[in-house]
Amino acid sequence: MMSRWKPDAAGRLAKAALTLFEEQGYAATTVDEIAAAAGLTKRTFFRHFANKREVLFSGSSDLQRLFLDAVVGAPATAGPIDAVAAAFAPVGQMFAGRQPFARIRAQVIAANPELQERELIKLDTLTAALAGALRERGVPEDEALLAAETGVRVFHVAFARWIAQDDPEAFERLMREALQQLRQLVA
Amino acid sequence: MMSRWKPDAAGRLAKAALTLFEEQGYAATTVDEIAAAAGLTKRTFFRHFANKREVLFSGSSDLQRLFLDAVVGAPATAGPIDAVAAAFAPVGQMFAGRQPFARIRAQVIAANPELQERELIKLDTLTAALAGALRERGVPEDEALLAAETGVRVFHVAFARWIAQDDPEAFERLMREALQQLRQLVA
Numbered sequence: 598m599m600s601r602w603k604p605d606a607a608g609r610l611a612k613a614a615l616t617l618f619e620e621q622g623y624a625a626t627t628v629d630e631i632a633a634a635a636g637l638t639k640r641t642f643f644r645h646f647a648n649k650r651e652v653l654f655s656g657s658s659d660l661q662r663l664f665l666d667a668v669v670g671a672p673a674t675a676g677p678i679d680a681v682a683a684a685f686a687p688v689g690q691m692f693a694g695r696q697p698f699a700r701i702r703a704q705v706i707a708a709n710p711e712l713q714e715r716e717l718i719k720l721d722t723l724t725a726a727l728a729g730a731l732r733e734r735g736v737p738e739d740e741a742l743l744a745a746e747t748g749v750r751v752f753h754v755a756f757a758r759w760i761a762q763d764d765p766e767a768f769e770r771l772m773r774e775a776l777q778q779l780r781q782l783v784a
Numbered sequence: 785m786m787s788r789w790k791p792d793a794a795g796r797l798a799k800a801a802l803t804l805f806e807e808q809g810y811a812a813t814t815v816d817e818i819a820a821a822a823g824l825t826k827r828t829f830f831r832h833f834a835n836k837r838e839v840l841f842s843g844s845s846d847l848q849r850l851f852l853d854a855v856v857g858a859p860a861t862a863g864p865i866d867a868v869a870a871a872f873a874p875v876g877q878m879f880a881g882r883q884p885f886a887r888i889r890a891q892v893i894a895a896n897p898e899l900q901e902r903e904l905i906k907l908d909t910l911t912a913a914l915a916g917a918l919r920e921r922g923v924p925e926d927e928a929l930l931a932a933e934t935g936v937r938v939f940h941v942a943f944a945r946w947i948a949q950d951d952p953e954a955f956e957r958l959m960r961e962a963l964q965q966l967r968q969l970v971a
Contacts, residue, residue: 678969717904739945743962744969746937754930775930780970782865782931783963 607645607655609635614652615698618705623649623712650715653702656695657719661726663687664748668730677736681727681748682776688752689769696765703760724749751775794832794842796822801839802885805892810836810899837902840889843882844906848913850874851935855917864923868914868935869963875939876956883952890947911936938962 613634617626628649632642646652667684675683692699706712727745732738755771762771800821804813815836819829833839854871862870879886893899914932919925942958949958 676969713908714901714905717908718901721900721904739941740965740969742944743937743941743966746941747934747966747969750930750933750937754926754933757929758926776970778927779930779934782863782927782934783967783970 606635606637606641610637610642610645611652611655611698614649615701615705619701623705623709650712653705653712654715654719656691657723659691660688661723663691664723664727665730668727668734671734673734677731677734677740677744678747678776680731680734681744682773684748685769685772689766689772692756692759692768693765696760699756700760703757720749720753747779751779793822793824793828797824797829797832798839798842798885801836802888802892806888810892810896837899840892840899841902841906843878844910846878847875848910850878851910851914852917855914855921858921860921864918864921864927864931865934865963867918867921868931869960871935872956872959876953876959879943879946879955880952883947886943887947890944907936907940934966938966 610631614626614631617630617634626649628639628642631649631652632639635642646655664681664684667687668680671680671683706716724742724745727748728738728741731741731744736744751772755768755775758771758775759768797818801813801818804817804821813836815826815829818836818839819826822829833842851868851871854874855867858867858870893903911929911932914935915925915928918928918931923931938959942955942962945958945962946955
């Protein structure tokens with residue numbers, strides 16, 4: 598049952614944080630301000646996020662879970678790239694409602710080297726997890742890492758395209774198109 | 785003309801640093817120790833490297849230069865991936881004499897999250913530079929980024945394979961094989 602007086606505290610905090618990051622910059626924004634803007638306490642903030650940086654990375658574990666579930670659930674006959682691409686539909690759906698957040702987030706990250714590092718680590722962690730899931734399917738180690746790297750890079754390139762255009766539902770299609778473009782590039 | 789009394793100070797410092805990193809760990813090693821082990825002063829160390837971390841990344845600019853020169857120098861008819869792959873021969877040659885260094889370096893980096901971050905940034909910087917060089921060739925922006933990401937990931941995967949096997953001259957071949965494997969994976 599949802600709390601009567603504080604529905605979706607994490608969501609409210611994230612929205613307040615992104616608004617403040619956009620308005621006054623990431624460095625200048627404090628956890629106190631974020632909590633106040635969300636009408637919540639600092640203590641509530643720290644129940645949901647380790648620090649202000651993690652507000653921007655709270656979706657990472659959901660994203661990784663969607664990729665891993667897709668790889669684990671793909672038909673046994675699916676090749677490694679098809680197993681990774683099985684995540685494109687659920688990942689596209691996950692992001693469809695988050696385009697405004699994703700755009701501000703991308704701007705904030707682009708302006709802060711510390712956040713860029715964290716973003717690179719997120720992608721690297723996702724790559725390692727995906728490679729592990731592919732090995733679990735019996736994909737040889739060499740192929741698993743290459744397929745995981747490829748899948749994550751397709752995701753990453755398509756993500757930049759998705760926030761640069763206006764259709765929030767387009768992310769799945771943009772990932773498929775980027776993979777198709779990669780096929781043509783290496784053909 | 786080479787200095788009579790201190791030939792290749794940078795090389796001696798790098799070798800001393802890697803030996804110490806391997807023997808006693810990266811964190812426990814000081815610049816004083818590195819300089820002493822190389823028979824040089826701390827001041828000489830800082831003429832060549834900003835800090836002990838940068839000893840591990842001093843080859844980054846050479847690597848990037850080789851990739852960019854290859855892309856710039858590739859025939860006008862070469863597609864984006866072929867332009868990037870034109871770097872495989874010179875990059876393989878650059879590394880051929882450095883396998884012992886590269887192996888210790890990889891171990892040190894694997895054991896230190898701070899260094900892993902720096903390594904991710906190095907690869908990301910290389911990707912951005914390569915994408916820029918491809919755009920200069922008239923490759924459309926979307927394709928340039930995807931080709932650069934692909935080239936750097938092929939380099940990265942092949943690098944791990946190269947240090948895991950014993951032929952120092954094999955790096956170029958391993959990059960070509962990884963690209964071929966990627967072709968088959970996405971076909």
